[in-house]
Amino acid sequence: MRMAISGIQTRMATPALRRIREQVIASVWFICAIFAIIAVCFILGYLLLNGYPTFLQINLWDFLFGQQWNPTGSSPEYGIFPLIIGTLLVMAGAMAIAVPLGIASAIFMSELAGPRLRTVIKPAIELLAGIPSVVYGFFGLVVLTNWIRISFDIPTGETWLAGSVLLAIMALPTIISVSEDAINAVPREYKEGSLATGATGWQTISRVIIPSALSGITAAVILGIGRAIGETMAVLMVTGNAAVIPHPIWNIVSPIRTLTATLGIETGEVPIGSLHYHALFGIAVILLLITLAINLSATIILGRIRSAQTGGAVKKQRLADETRVKIRHLLSYCLIGMVLLLVAIAAGILPCLILLIGGAAAALIWKRISPKMMQKIAYTLLFAAVGTVIVVLAILLIDIIVKGLPVLSWEFISGYPSNLGREGGIFPAIIGTIYLVVGAILIALPLGIGATIYLSEYTREGWVTKTIRTGVDLLNGTPSIVFGLFGFAFLVIFIGFGVSLLTGWIVLALMILPTIIRTSEEALKSIPHAMREGSLALGASKWQTIRKVVLPAAVPGIITGTILSIGRAAGETAPIMFTAVVFTSRFLPDSIFEPVMALPYYLYILSTSVPGAQQNAYGTALVLLITVTLFYGAAVLIRIRYQKSSRW
Amino acid sequence: MTLAILEHTGLNIQTPEHPPMGGACGDEGTLHPGETPSPVIHTENLNLWFGEAHILQNICMAIKRNRVTALIGPSGCGKSTLLRCFNRMNDLIDHTKITGEVRYDQENIYAPATDVVLLRKKIGMVFQKPNPFPKTVYENVAYGPRVHGIREKRELDRIVEKSLKDAALWEEVRDRLYQSAMGLSGGQQQRLCIARTLAVGPDVILMDEPCSALDPIATAKIENLIEGLKQRYTVVIVTHNMQQAARVSDDTGFMYLGKLVEFGPTKQIFEHPEEVLTENYITGRFG
Numbered sequence: 001m002r003m004a005i006s007g008i009q010t011r012m013a014t015p016a017l018r019r020i021r022e023q024v025i026a027s028v029w030f031i032c033a034i035f036a037i038i039a040v041c042f043i044l045g046y047l048l049l050n051g052y053p054t055f056l057q058i059n060l061w062d063f064l065f066g067q068q069w070n071p072t073g074s075s076p077e078y079g080i081f082p083l084i085i086g087t088l089l090v091m092a093g094a095m096a097i098a099v100p101l102g103i104a105s106a107i108f109m110s111e112l113a114g115p116r117l118r119t120v121i122k123p124a125i126e127l128l129a130g131i132p133s134v135v136y137g138f139f140g141l142v143v144l145t146n147w148i149r150i151s152f153d154i155p156t157g158e159t160w161l162a163g164s165v166l167l168a169i170m171a172l173p174t175i176i177s178v179s180e181d182a183i184n185a186v187p188r189e190y191k192e193g194s195l196a197t198g199a200t201g202w203q204t205i206s207r208v209i210i211p212s213a214l215s216g217i218t219a220a221v222i223l224g225i226g227r228a229i230g231e232t233m234a235v236l237m238v239t240g241n242a243a244v245i246p247h248p249i250w251n252i253v254s255p256i257r258t259l260t261a262t263l264g265i266e267t268g269e270v271p272i273g274s275l276h277y278h279a280l281f282g283i284a285v286i287l288l289l290i291t292l293a294i295n296l297s298a299t300i301i302l303g304r305i306r307s308a309q310t311g312g313a314v315k316k317q318r319l320a321d322e323t324r325v326k327i328r329h330l331l332s333y334c335l336i337g338m339v340l341l342l343v344a345i346a347a348g349i350l351p352c353l354i355l356l357i358g359g360a361a362a363a364l365i366w367k368r369i370s371p372k373m374m375q376k377i378a379y380t381l382l383f384a385a386v387g388t389v390i391v392v393l394a395i396l397l398i399d400i401i402v403k404g405l406p407v408l409s410w411e412f413i414s415g416y417p418s419n420l421g422r423e424g425g426i427f428p429a430i431i432g433t434i435y436l437v438v439g440a441i442l443i444a445l446p447l448g449i450g451a452t453i454y455l456s457e458y459t460r461e462g463w464v465t466k467t468i469r470t471g472v473d474l475l476n477g478t479p480s481i482v483f484g485l486f487g488f489a490f491l492v493i494f495i496g497f498g499v500s501l502l503t504g505w506i507v508l509a510l511m512i513l514p515t516i517i518r519t520s521e522e523a524l525k526s527i528p529h530a531m532r533e534g535s536l537a538l539g540a541s542k543w544q545t546i547r548k549v550v551l552p553a554a555v556p557g558i559i560t561g562t563i564l565s566i567g568r569a570a571g572e573t574a575p576i577m578f579t580a581v582v583f584t585s586r587f588l589p590d591s592i593f594e595p596v597m598a599l600p601y602y603l604y605i606l607s608t609s610v611p612g613a614q615q616n617a618y619g620t621a622l623v624l625l626i627t628v629t630l631f632y633g634a635a636v637l638i639r640i641r642y643q644k645s646s647r648w
Numbered sequence: 649m650t651l652a653i654l655e656h657t658g659l660n661i662q663t664p665e666h667p668p669m670g671g672a673c674g675d676e677g678t679l680h681p682g683e684t685p686s687p688v689i690h691t692e693n694l695n696l697w698f699g700e701a702h703i704l705q706n707i708c709m710a711i712k713r714n715r716v717t718a719l720i721g722p723s724g725c726g727k728s729t730l731l732r733c734f735n736r737m738n739d740l741i742d743h744t745k746i747t748g749e750v751r752y753d754q755e756n757i758y759a760p761a762t763d764v765v766l767l768r769k770k771i772g773m774v775f776q777k778p779n780p781f782p783k784t785v786y787e788n789v790a791y792g793p794r795v796h797g798i799r800e801k802r803e804l805d806r807i808v809e810k811s812l813k814d815a816a817l818w819e820e821v822r823d824r825l826y827q828s829a830m831g832l833s834g835g836q837q838q839r840l841c842i843a844r845t846l847a848v849g850p851d852v853i854l855m856d857e858p859c860s861a862l863d864p865i866a867t868a869k870i871e872n873l874i875e876g877l878k879q880r881y882t883v884v885i886v887t888h889n890m891q892q893a894a895r896v897s898d899d900t901g902f903m904y905l906g907k908l909v910e911f912g913p914t915k916q917i918f919e920h921p922e923e924v925l926t927e928n929y930i931t932g933r934f935g
């Protein structure tokens with residue numbers, strides 16, 4: 001008896017040692033978690049510090065609401081109002097397309113598609129997420145703008161519409177996959193409970209499943225918005241970049257310029273220390289503030305929904321049900337009134353009346369449709385939405401594959417570029433991209449997982465976690481071009497790393513850190529508490545429990561996060577174009593202090609600045625696609641294997 | 649329509665052209681003198697596979713109107729699965745294959761023309777684990793009536809109140825109708841789920857171990873409730889609790905390894921079981 005016990009004891013460290021070890025481990029994770037905050041504060045501080053001198057010369061009002069942005073003219077003007085409007089319009093247009101399509105596709109995938117169909121569509125959507133923004137930009141430039149130019153019969157297709165369509169496609173995967181996760185997380189019991197009352201499938205979806213998943217869907221939309229607002233390259237390449245406010249305001253075929261595009265175009269050419277330089281930092285601050293506002297409102301909404309779902313019993317409702325219904329009615333009447341008023345102002349009384357009567361009729365008919373009919377209508381719409389997404393993806397892929405494939409050859413892959421990229425190969429760009437991605441992941445992954453472990457295992461929800469989470473959210477909402485600007489001004493110039501691989505790693509790592517933290521946290525959260533308790537109850541220490549039980553179970557989720565990060569890191573152009581890359585180089589880098597070539601940047605320059613290089617541009621786009629797909633494929637395979645071996 | 653097919657992807661229903669007469673289902677002798685011979689649900693040679701696993705084998709039984717029928721048997725023998733056949737809840741599980749018939753009011757519910765929605769409206773279900781929606785108490789009960797097209801507030805109020813009263817929950821929740829149902833205790837949640845089922849106005853109520861998560865007091869409440877429900881509804885209940893089966897049910901079916909070993913009036917099953925297996929199980933001399 002004694003023997004048996006001591007047999008176990010010999011393998012265990014003494015209690016004191018164990019305690020110390022546990023504490024050291026805990027503090028390591030704490031430092032990881034704090035890092036995000038420090039980074040955010042530092043970036044923000046640095047931007048403010050550099051943006052501040054602008055306002056010594058231009059007052060804030062003129063900066064924000066000035067109608068002219070012309071910093072290089074003979075009498076420079078620094079009014080960013082058109083840029084702000086441009087940013088908001090492109091984003092709004094993109095969301096108008098992406099939100100319905102995205103949510104519909106998510107519903108379709110999680111509720112309607114059979115297992116076999118799902119295994120086809122899900123990777124397709126993930127692929128959509130993996131396609132680098134510069135490839136979208138390229139596609140937009142050579143296909144979409146052309147199409148818009150012809151079908152609207154306008155001189156150039158580089159318009160707001162083109163930007164919105166591209167951004168919508170780019171925001172779709174985020175919206176779809178996050179909403180899908182939210183819908184899948186709705187307990188199966190709800191669905192069964194609803195169906196057992198004789199509700200139709202659609203009633204179950206619309207009345208139980210979606211409301212239960214609402215917080216997740218909201219998060220999805222907000223993440224999508226974040227993606228759209230922060231996007232630089234694709235918009236820069238297709239919106240025409242004229243700093244004007246569309247006239248009239250809903251003229252979607254007007255060219256437009258966003259805040260991000262301005263940074264993307266001008267950062268590389270601005271004289272350092274000039275008013276223009278500081279004004280760019282001013283723009284970055286404004287951009288950050290916009291994303292901050294979005295994130296903040298998102299957090300508030302999410303918090304409300306969550307407390308309504310879970311804490312309803314604890315928190316007394318202040319208003320009686322009756323009153324709340326009345327208020328809701330009042331609000332909706334106000335809203336209808338406002339819309340009508342707007343229409344009346346904009347288009348006159350007649351359309352307004354038509355709208356009113358049409359709306360009333362529609363509402364009446366709507367109420368009379370039988371649940372079955374409703375289900376048919378709804379499912380047809382869902383089908384149509386998914387169909388649209390698939391068709392768009394197919395067009396994009398087919399175009400690039402068909403036109404890129406003839407260019408691909410061994411010489412193209414293994415050769416060095418010549419004649420400004422019109423001829424020759426892209427070997428250094430491929431290698432450079434791989435260097436960049438691997439380095440960035442190696443920095444971000446340990447940090448991110450450490451932070452996640454701290455957040456979800458070592459603390460209770462409180463102000464510490466809230467602060468850290470806000471930091472991560474901020475970092476996540478930070479547009480990639482802002483990282484580029486920061487990296488350029490701080491790391492390249494101030495610290496003196498120069499345009500180098502090292503700077504690229506740091507910037508990219510900062511950029512993907514939040515993705516890793518968020519997705520890993522979701523993965524850890526989804527592990528039932530009972531599993532941890534089961535392990536702790538056997539006398540395992542906290543760290544043992546995490547390492548042996550929690551982390552293995554969370555691996556698929558963490559890998560998913562890594563997949564998304566790889567996609568971003570490999571395809572990003574904005575953050576590296578001032579910090580890590582050169583257009584062409586005849587050599588591979590010898591040290592981490594040398595710049596590299598990278599596929600996305602190479603494609604960007606080829607397609608925008610080198611006339612007559614379209615063939616090689618297609619080839620590069622295809623290679624970039626294949627590279628990203630390979631990364632993804634490997635990761636997806638790993639995930640599938642893990643899912644098979646660890647089910648609970 | 650393709651749309652309709654999606655509703656139960658993965659389900660493969662095979663209805664034999666000529667249902668075998670006699671065969672394994674030979675004796676309709678479960679009828680006893682002096683009883684109303686009107687089975688509400690009638691299964692005939694029901695077989696079910698989940699993938700390769702043959703979960704239900706040749707089940708033949710007749711569930712009679714306005715009676716409480718209990719299903720007992722060791723864990724994993726297929727009680728829940730059988731119960732879920734009655735309202736086609738198994739449709740939700742991928743790779744399910746079913747042969748044989750389940751007749752409800754003489755209609756085979758696995759016939760292609762069956763309206764599953766209508767069927768589930770008539771045959772309500774209470775699950776093993778209370779599963780209220782994350783909505784208010786009121787909204788939970790009003791859910792069924794609402795999806796079936798009732799909109800007037802007054803009518804809904806009436807149904808909600810009546811159902812909650814029938815489920816013996818009204819007194820406890822009348823002051824918190826508009827608070828989240830997630831804040832109720834487990835027993836209250838279960839009765840809420842019963843109220844939610846009653847609100848639809850079903851004909852048959854299927855209950856899958858409704859008391860398994862409850863304490864004796866809540867259990868007693870639900871048992872009383874079932875006793876009362878019998879007047880107006882037909883109840884089928886799965887239970888692991890022999891006393892409970894003996895107390896509340898009129899008929900009992902004993903299942904073992906996917907087969908219905910014995911089915912008959914509760915009194916007979918508990919006092920003079922025909923099969924040795926049944927007797928062993930009931931007396932606790934099992935395995």
Ligand SMILES: Nc1ncnc2c1ncn2[C@@H]1O[C@H](COP(=O)(O)OP(=O)(O)OP(=O)(O)O)[C@@H](O)[C@H]1O
Pocket residue numbers: 698701703721722723724725726727728729730741
């Ligand atoms: N979704 C499913 N997929 C595959 N097999 C299943 C599924 N649900 C149940 N089974 C299997 O079907 C058999 C019967 O399960 P069922 O839930 O009907 O048993 P039960 O009699 O209700 O058991 P318990 O008393 O534990 O609830 C079991 O062997 C189980 O493993």
Ligand SMILES: [Mg+2]
Pocket residue numbers: 727728729776856
């Ligand atoms: Mg069961």
